[in-house]
Amino acid sequence: xxxxxxxxxxxxxxxxxxxxxxxxxxxxxxxxxxxxxxxxxxxxxxxxxxxxxxxxxxxxxxxxxxxxxxxxxxxxxxxxxxxxxxxxxxxxxxxxxxxxxxxxxxxxxxxxxxxxxxxxxxxxxxxxxxxxxxxxxxxxxxxxxxxxxxxxxxxxxxxxxxxxxxxxxxxxxxxxxxxxxxxxxxxxxxxxxxxxxxxxxxxxxxxxxxxxxxxxxxxxxxxxxxxxxxxxxxxxxxxxxxxxxxxxxxxxxxxxxxxxxxxxxxxxxxxxxxxxxxxxxxxxxxxxxxxxxxxxxxxxxxxxxxxxxxxxxxxxxxxxxxxxxxxxxxxxxxxxxxxxxxxxxxxxxxxxxxxxxxxxxxxxxxxxxxxxxxxxxxxxxxxxxxxxxxxxxxxxxxxxxxxxxxxxxxxxxxxxxxxxxxxxxxxxxxxxxxxxxxxxxxxxxxxxxxxxxxxxxxxxxxxxxxxxxxxxxxxxxxxxxxxxxxxxxxxxxxxxxxxxxxxxxxxxxxxxxxxxxxxxxxxxxxxxxxxxxxxxxxxxxxxxxxxxxxxxxxxxxxxxxxxxxxxxxxxxxxxxxxxxxxxxxxxxxxxxxxxxxxxxxxxxxxxxxxxxxxxxxxxxxxxxxxxxxxxxxxxxxxxxxxxxxxxxxxxxxxxxxxxxxxxxxxxxxxxxxxxxxxxxxxxxxxxxxxxxxxxxxxxxxxxxxxxxxxxxxxxxxxxxxxxxxxxxxxxxxxxxxxxxxxxxxxxxxxxxxxxxxxxxxxxxxxxxxxxxxxxxxxxxxxxxxxxxxxxxxxxxxxxxxxxxxxxxxxxxxxxxxxxxxxxxxxxxxxxxxxxxxxxxxxxxxxxxxxxxxxxxxxxxxxxxxxxxxxxxxxxxxxxxxxxxxxxxxxxxx
Numbered sequence: 001x002x003x004x005x006x007x008x009x010x011x012x013x014x015x016x017x018x019x020x021x022x023x024x025x026x027x028x029x030x031x032x033x034x035x036x037x038x039x040x041x042x043x044x045x046x047x048x049x050x051x052x053x054x055x056x057x058x059x060x061x062x063x064x065x066x067x068x069x070x071x072x073x074x075x076x077x078x079x080x081x082x083x084x085x086x087x088x089x090x091x092x093x094x095x096x097x098x099x100x101x102x103x104x105x106x107x108x109x110x111x112x113x114x115x116x117x118x119x120x121x122x123x124x125x126x127x128x129x130x131x132x133x134x135x136x137x138x139x140x141x142x143x144x145x146x147x148x149x150x151x152x153x154x155x156x157x158x159x160x161x162x163x164x165x166x167x168x169x170x171x172x173x174x175x176x177x178x179x180x181x182x183x184x185x186x187x188x189x190x191x192x193x194x195x196x197x198x199x200x201x202x203x204x205x206x207x208x209x210x211x212x213x214x215x216x217x218x219x220x221x222x223x224x225x226x227x228x229x230x231x232x233x234x235x236x237x238x239x240x241x242x243x244x245x246x247x248x249x250x251x252x253x254x255x256x257x258x259x260x261x262x263x264x265x266x267x268x269x270x271x272x273x274x275x276x277x278x279x280x281x282x283x284x285x286x287x288x289x290x291x292x293x294x295x296x297x298x299x300x301x302x303x304x305x306x307x308x309x310x311x312x313x314x315x316x317x318x319x320x321x322x323x324x325x326x327x328x329x330x331x332x333x334x335x336x337x338x339x340x341x342x343x344x345x346x347x348x349x350x351x352x353x354x355x356x357x358x359x360x361x362x363x364x365x366x367x368x369x370x371x372x373x374x375x376x377x378x379x380x381x382x383x384x385x386x387x388x389x390x391x392x393x394x395x396x397x398x399x400x401x402x403x404x405x406x407x408x409x410x411x412x413x414x415x416x417x418x419x420x421x422x423x424x425x426x427x428x429x430x431x432x433x434x435x436x437x438x439x440x441x442x443x444x445x446x447x448x449x450x451x452x453x454x455x456x457x458x459x460x461x462x463x464x465x466x467x468x469x470x471x472x473x474x475x476x477x478x479x480x481x482x483x484x485x486x487x488x489x490x491x492x493x494x495x496x497x498x499x500x501x502x503x504x505x506x507x508x509x510x511x512x513x514x515x516x517x518x519x520x521x522x523x524x525x526x527x528x529x530x531x532x533x534x535x536x537x538x539x540x541x542x543x544x545x546x547x548x549x550x551x552x553x554x555x556x557x558x559x560x561x562x563x564x565x566x567x568x569x570x571x572x573x574x575x576x577x578x579x580x581x582x583x584x585x586x587x588x589x590x591x592x593x594x595x596x597x598x599x600x601x602x603x604x605x606x607x608x609x610x611x612x613x614x615x616x617x618x619x620x621x622x623x624x625x626x627x628x629x630x631x632x633x634x635x636x637x638x639x640x641x642x643x644x645x646x647x648x649x650x651x652x653x654x655x656x657x658x659x660x661x662x663x664x665x666x667x668x669x670x671x672x673x674x675x676x677x678x679x680x681x682x683x684x685x686x687x688x689x690x691x692x693x694x695x696x697x698x699x700x701x702x703x704x705x706x707x708x709x710x711x712x713x714x715x716x717x718x719x720x721x722x723x724x725x726x727x728x729x730x731x732x733x734x735x736x737x738x739x740x741x742x743x744x745x746x747x748x749x750x751x752x753x754x755x756x757x758x759x760x761x762x763x764x765x766x767x768x769x770x771x772x773x774x775x776x777x778x779x780x781x782x783x784x785x786x787x788x789x790x791x792x793x794x795x796x797x798x799x800x801x802x803x804x805x806x807x808x809x810x811x812x813x814x815x816x817x818x819x820x821x822x823x824x825x826x827x828x829x830x831x832x833x834x835x836x837x838x839x840x841x842x843x844x845x846x847x848x849x850x851x852x853x854x855x856x857x858x859x860x861x862x863x864x865x866x867x868x869x870x871x872x873x874x875x876x877x878x879x880x881x882x883x884x885x886x887x888x889x890x891x892x893x
Contacts, residue, residue: 004038006093014088020078021184030073037070038077045845060538061801063852068870071442071853072877078846079884080190083152085846086624087160089839091167094630109596109637110225113644118648122175125235128650132246134611135581136643138393140213141254141618142206149197150209153627155190155827157182157216158629196879203256203264204263207273210255211280213626214387219284221632222249223379247382248643249636252473253277254616259455260402260477261670266451267458274390274462274470281387281412282338284624285349289335289377293436296356303363306471311484312355325756327356345467346384353377366417393453393461393506396484398475402452403487405445406438415501424483428490429528438494452491460495475543475583482522489532498797499535502582510553510671514562517541524576533578540567541614543583545594547719554674555591555737559773562593563605570607581612588621589891591734595776597635601642603768606653609646615639624890651768658764660744663770669745674738677808678882678888683801691789691806692725693858696878728850728885730788731809735780740815747819760823778820781827782840783889786810790837795858854881 027035046054063071100106106113108275108620117127162183165171171179190839201209226249233242256273259265300310301324313326334352343349354377360369405415413419413427431438439457443450459471476488486504507516520542521530533540544565549558566582573580586593586600589781597615617625618623626632678684688693698721721732763770789809796802861874 007092007099009087010095010167011092013042016093017087018084018088018187021187022077022084022191022359024184025188026073026077028188029191034070036075037066038074041074041849042845045848048848049841049845050759052843056799057848058223059593059852063849065854065892068873068877071857072880074849075853075877075880076191076195078850079195079887080187081846082843082884082887083156084159084187084192085843085891087156088470090160090628090631090649091163093634094164094628097634104391106637109639110228110640111232111645113641114229115234116645117633117648118236122648124240125234126234126236128240130611130648131248132227133579134248134643135613135649136248136252137250137614137641138639139250139252139254139583139616140210140622141258142203142210149193149195150212150258151192151193152195153212153623154832155186155193157627159186159190161812162186180531190671195883196669196876203269204272204420206275209389209688210253210622211276211441213622214251214383215280215284217626217629217632218251219376219383220380221626221629222638224373224633225249225636226378226382227614228637229640235865248640250382252391252614254391254393257471258393260395267454267664270390270392270455271458271462274386274466275301277387277390278341278385278466278470281383281385282341285376285380286335286338286380288372289331289338290419290673292373292376293328293331293335295372296331298327298360298363298365299323299324299360300326300363303365305388306362309355309359309362313359320875323696327359330356343385344465346380346386349385349622350377350847351381353380359666362729384469386466389469390474391475392455392471393475395479396478396480396487396505397743398448398452399476399487399491400484402449403490405449407431408475409445421481421483425522425526426483428483429526432490432528433848438490456491456495460497462496463500468497471501473502473504473541473663475504475506476719477506477545479506479507479519480510480515482519482526485519485523486526486529487764489529498532501533502536502539502541503545504541504544506543506585507565508548508552508582509849510549510557510561513544513549513565515571516544516565520569524572524578524597537576537579539578539579539581539612540573541581541583541613545585547585547587547723550593550734551717551719551722553671553789554678554776555735556670556676556739556742556773557667560663563663563769566608567605568607570605574607574674579612580608580610581614582608583616587720587723588624589614589723590728590780591726591732591892592719592777594621594636594891595772595779598638598642599768599775601639601646602651603648603772605769606646606650609643609650611643611647613643620685622878653768655767655783659767659770662759666742666746670738670742672738673812677737677805681805681808683798684805686798687796687801687805688725689800692729692731693854693878693882694721694725694848695726696858696861696875697721697725699884706876727889727891728851728854728882729792730783730785730847732780732784733809733812736777736784736816737809737812739777740812741818741820743819743823744815757822762822774820775822777816778829779836780836781813784813785844785848786813788848790853791855795855795862804885823886843888847885848883850888854878854885861862 023035023038026038040058043061044055044062046551048059063074066074098104114127162179166176169175203547226245229248230242230245233240233245254275256265257270259270265877270613283440300313304310305313305326310326313330319329319332322332330352334349337343338349341782353373357369357373357377360366360373400417406414406417407413412431416424416427429806439453443453445453459474462470473661474492476484476487479485485503485505488505489498491504492498492501505516505519507513507519520540524533546558546562549561552558553561569582570580582604584593584600587592588599601613602852624631625635664723719734726733743760747760764774765771786809790806793802797807820829821827824832826832830840859875861871861878864871864874
């Protein structure tokens with residue numbers, strides 16, 4: 001489908017409009033000289049990008065000559081420009097999507113998936129059966145890369161809404177003037193609002209952040225997508241009733257439940273999170289019930305009801321406020337009960353609302369029954385009274401230590417942690433079938449063990465109060481053996497909820513991914529564990545970690561390890577008749593598993609696509625995908641499209657054995673090159689700390705969770721700050737370092753006759769997995785900037801260390817770009833993706849000044865006395881550059 005060239009002009013016009021309004025605000029707030037400084041910096045940055053060698057020095061001199069307040073004006077100017085540009089680009093994307101929908105069925109949409117199923121001969125019976133088994137669950141997480149405040153997000157949303165009205169409505173001149181004034185007002189407010197927090201976010205802050213997106217965007221978008229699915233099925237399978245579909249799209253949250261390395265997430269915090277989620281859901285439903293109470297004014301005197309419905313609706317005595325209006329009376333009672341939190345589960349609330357719907361249909365009000373009332377019913381079906389299930393995650397090593405302390409106290413096993421794996425399993429299985437309580441009434445154990453026990457007791461208490469749906473998944477990170485999973489089973493058994501939660505191993509490192517199929521095979525062969533699976537419907541959730549595997553072994557080894565693990569885990573489950581639900585711990589950036597979700601799902605090995613899939617929505621991804629409802633809707637369409645096709649009509653792709661062998665060799669070579677730099681090069685960690693804002697990021701009030709899991713060196717650093725810091729310095733090595741060397745070794749040494757490159761090109765053309773991998777690497781290579789990275793390297797005091805490591809990084813970037821170009825058949829990166837190329841080129845001259853300013857601020861900050869007042873001011877300014885660079889690159893970590 002073609003895109004109207006007028007749309008490109010619309011994007012330019014929007015950017016100019018927003019930029020001009022921003023310029024006006026800068027002049028008004030800081031004077032003409034401030035605006036002229038912004039323009040001088042912008043001109044120098046553009047000239048530098050154009051190849052003007054003198055412009056680099058000009059840019060440096062301008063920034064060096066400014067005081068802190070003048071630099072802060074520059075930071076705000078470029079940072080706000082990116083926030084506004086992001087809004088304009090979202091509006092452009094929506095224009096293009098709407099144009100494509102007018103031209104026909106859009107690609108990567110639910111309708112295109114259903115059309116493909118129909119064309120492939122998939123019967124409506126097969127579709128209905130599969131939908132009954134399918135589930136797409138998107139899990140919101142809070143991470144220390146989320147730099148945006150909710151207050152800023154609200155203003156940005158208002159700006160987007162104004163731009164949308166201007167774009168779509170036929171406005172009178174006076175109406176245009178009103179909107180222009182409103183737009184200028186919002187931009188002025190945005191300028192005067194601090195984009196970063198003054199204090200570190202608490203868990204409660206992050207919970208409210210998630211609730212904002214759930215209640216303001218996600219609930220309605222999810223309903224719209226389910227309606228789109230019903231509509232598409234009715235078009236292509238018109239002779240079947242699709243009115244009562246099971247919920248394909250579901251959401252869950254880790255915010256307030258993920259305690260892995262997060263000491264602030266206590267049992268009480270999690271219980272308070274459940275209360276907050278429940279209160280938010282009630283507020284949404286109360287608003288809609290109030291609306292219905294004012295609209296369902298049908299006279300039940302004139303439109304008689306069946307006796308059983310009338311008797312059920314007419315409880316106690318008639319309300320004099322609503323004579324002859326039983327629906328309004330019933331809705332008033334429902335509202336009062338809901339406001340008092342009188343419904344334990346959503347089933348009771350749904351029963352009351354369905355009774356009203358039955359009455360309306362019986363009285364000839366089928367449209368009223370199928371309108372706003374039905375939408376509320378569908379919303380409650382999807383989100384319940386708990387809003388979203390909360391998931392619990394904890395480090396498997398803490399669970400093991402707690403069990404070891406308990407077993408030692410009972411004199412069952414003196415040194416459980418040092419026992420062989422077989423003996424650990426035997427001890428755990430004995431306790432799982434033991435009727436004796438595992439935990440004493442009052443814990444006398446260490447603080448860590450007491451917290452583990454309290455967490456599991458909290459889950460049981462939450463189930464008793466709210467029902468099992470409120471917490472239905474418990475995850476053990478850093479799983480390395482079957483005993484880690486059996487420990488989860490034992491802890492669930494100890495508090496009486498063994499059959500009420502999914503217990504989920506998380507495999508994170510390259511080695512753990514390699515051993516995951518063997519670990520699960522051992523578990524499936526244990527009668528006690530298989531009995532647990534039977535109680536859960538013979539389904540097994542398995543989570544695979546993209547972030548830590550990438551940090552552990554580099555991008556190639558991580559991606560190949562993830563692919564192979566999915567393939568083998570899927571086969572193990574198929575052989576035993578166990579339904580596999582893979583949980584993909586994908587981050588926002590390429591280095592942590594990011595990239596187009598649709599392509600990623602379609603590139604999974606066929607054994608892995610068994611109808612149920614979970615994906616994390618991490619950090620800044622939440623704001624980028626769900627600040628605008630139409631962008632959120634498009635995202636869900638793309639993911640649902642992939643899930644429908646991969647489950648019901650998977651492509652019968654036979655991967656040649658030699659391609660698998662190539663990936664094994666590339667993985668090994670990439671792993672060796674990455675580990676050699678990151679883990680084995682003396683001084684590399686010193687270079688990283690100096691040449692990125694890593695240490696400063698950990699001191700900033702971005703998220704509530706510490707940057708490290710605990711005490712220790714590089715291994716204890718989370719993958720998130722690892723990627724975040726390199727993204728800020730524009731080196732972005734986590735997503736591409738080692739790729740160039742791997743291709744070079746394969747093409748020049750392993751296949752010196754030239755067949756190696758041809759084989760890689762064939763793999764790119766014929767293997768979706770390999771194509772997605774290459775395209776993701778290409779994107780971050782294009783975003784990376786060795787000139788900017790060199791600026792950050794200037795912060796490294798050791799000249800020899802700086803030259804050695806920067807040289808290796810720049811050489812590898814050149815090498816990787818060369819081979820990506822050869823494999824994809826492009827002379828320049830992103831030649832075949834001009835929209836993305838233009839977006840990067842448009843942003844670079846505006847991101848560069850922020851990087852120059854950040855380097856200057858880091859130099860000043862590191863020379864300042866931490867106890868001096870200026871240190872805090874400098875750190876705050878650095879944080880503002882972090883926010884601006886993140887907006888400019890549209891990613892953090």
